[in-house]
Amino acid sequence: MTALARGAAAAGVGVLALGIALALAAPWLAPGDPLDMVGRPLLAPLAEARFPLGTDQRGRDVLAGLLHGARVSLAVGAAAAAAAIGAGILAGTVAGFLGGRADDALMRLTEAAQTIPTFLFALALVSVLGATATNVVVAIALSSWPPTARLVRAEVMRVRTLDYVDAARLAGRAPLAIAFLEVLPGALAPVVALVGITVGEAILVESALAFLGLGDPNLQSWGRMVASGRANLRVMPSLVVLPGIAIALAVLAASLTGDALARRLGGRR
């Protein structure tokens, strides 16, 4: 690892940890509903001590919005990524280990899913199912599992031919146990790198949905803050810039953290 890569990795992990800490602490740092209209509309950042980052066009505290928005963005991102990667691992392992018809069927399904653009699929799904946080998670998960599935399948196909797997088979272990307990752990390292990218992408899709007004209307989120601040772009750019920076940082930090983890695991192997 170069010094630069190490620095970037450390920064990514640091920013992500800080983000998670702030998100967890949001109810204490900014008590109450972040959607409450608590101050004078369009207060500039630092203009009033009560609202260090100012207020938006309806008098909602921008700092409270960012903190509570972090909860939504990170929770939705993590939940969607976990669901997507879980589904991807399941499909990839089964396909890669069993091969044959199961492989064919699952891979055709994966290819079919991959031909649909991720964001459009999520958009369509949320439009039909309704804009709630759960539906957003489901929509993102359903549209982002294929890359994991393909990667896991390839790794599983490589690992299953190794000698220790044959040994397990000869020892008479059940096929499912071999697949998930023997083969999968050996195939997981590259998936870790994908975790970071998937979380980052999930955060981005959640923000984009919220930006288009398809996020949960009862929750403050970064994408929604950018969307509602856009009308005031010329008057008070901080309303768009601050949540925009938050989104960019979160996506970058998630991706760098994934990279760092993958390098660690890769180095050990």
Place this chain on the structure above:
Amino acid sequence: MQGNADRGGRRAGGMRAAALVAATLAAGFASAEAVVAQEARTGGRLTVAADTEPRNLNPAIVASNGVFFVASKVVEPLAEMDYASGLRGVLATGWEGSADGHTITFHLREGVTWSDGTPFTSADVAFSAMQVWKPLQNLGRTIFADLEAVETPDARTAVFRFARPTPLQLIENALPVVSAVLPRHLYEGTDIAKNPLNTAPVGTGPFLFAEHRPGEFYRLARNPAYRDAGKPYLDEIVYRVLPDAASKAAALETGDIQLTAFSAVPLTDLARLDAIDGISVIPGGYEGITYHITLEINHRRAELANPLVRQALAHAIDRNFIVDVIFLGYATASTGPVPSTARDFYTADVPTYPFDPERAERLLDEAGYPRGADGTRFALRLRPAPWFQMTRATGDYVRQALQKVGIAVELVTADSGAHTAAVYTDHDFDLAIGSPVWRNDPAISTTILFQGGLPAGVPFSNQYGYDDPAMNALIAAAAAELDRDKRIALYREFQRKAETDLPIIHLVDFTFITVARDEVKGVANNPRWATSSWADTWIAR
């Protein structure tokens, strides 16, 4: 600090615009012709922003503002709204109703020709009324439902015969919107709804429809044969299709367009634009096009069927917050279903529900819904109409306001189609934010919000589960009343009844705003200016 400076600027803009309207009004009273003749310059092109790109440009079929914005310069109505006289004849010069309410006689203007040279006659009016307005037009289907026949004793007279007594006042108030006259000789014998002229209208107006390039622009050209010598002043009107609000503001600043109508630029940009030399914000000219923001209430919920709870809702919502923060001052708090701009019908003598959260809480306690252990009395689902930014923003505000008095509110969002079906067909809502239109007479689109017994699926009507015999009787009596003053008195009684029962809550009234470069003259000089003919609009050098 910045906020204060902005407000100051805005107020100044409002006053400047008010002065402009006043000046225009004064000119109208003195002698519009003389004043305009001194100043008006002939020639030039006016470029304006188009928000929507309607496919059907036939205002006799689609009586909507988006269509009128372009088509009202080509196709003319029988009469138009006017600041001085209330109503000014356009293709008609006068009209009178019979005492029994069964006939209305229109006297038509002499010397009017269609742009292809064919003379305009009473046959065109009869054809338009019977073949287009009554069977095909969105509003005409209701207003002319009782129209039996239109007789044409001579080329300049059209006699409308109604099966049931029809108040002349209602027809007068509807004329500017429902009476666009089509050329019979080009429509008769064709499939009217599919006639190619619906996308390239032909009329008697000051401009000719020249060109439409989808996604780019509409172009209208001066009608050299227009009956009013010297008018129109403009050579051309170009409507540039600019769907994005921010790009409209930018185009105004660079001078690519000279005018935006219908509040096309974001409200938050108005103060900034108004401060720019050469650009003015003009709030007048839309008095005849007023919208309300309403809180629609589903009386099928036991809590909401209780009048005390509905009064509590009204007291819990700060209308001034909606006016100041969501509309940035460009709206007025409602007192009821008729806006204060409706000179004849409006009455302020109604029960009012000033913002008072403590009183709201007392009323909710009294109604038998005390705060529970978690501070919540009961939970409601609120559907804000998705079509205006302001209806969505009002939904956000109402949620917070009701939570303050212990009513938990869950916002439910949907696209326009799903929202309309959920509220007006399936009644799948507790509260909704609506935006009904005031159409200058309560009988056109206002009493339908209060009338009981309507079938499910009629959009923008009483689908609230409110059905009060006294209210229904009042609406029926007013609809059949021919006497102008008695009719007005009945509609004032209707407003009192509406605000006493409070089946829905009218929150604010709003119209639109024009932003124009200062070289554009003759702007906002009638109450439906954006949808009028623009024959007297001109461009200074």
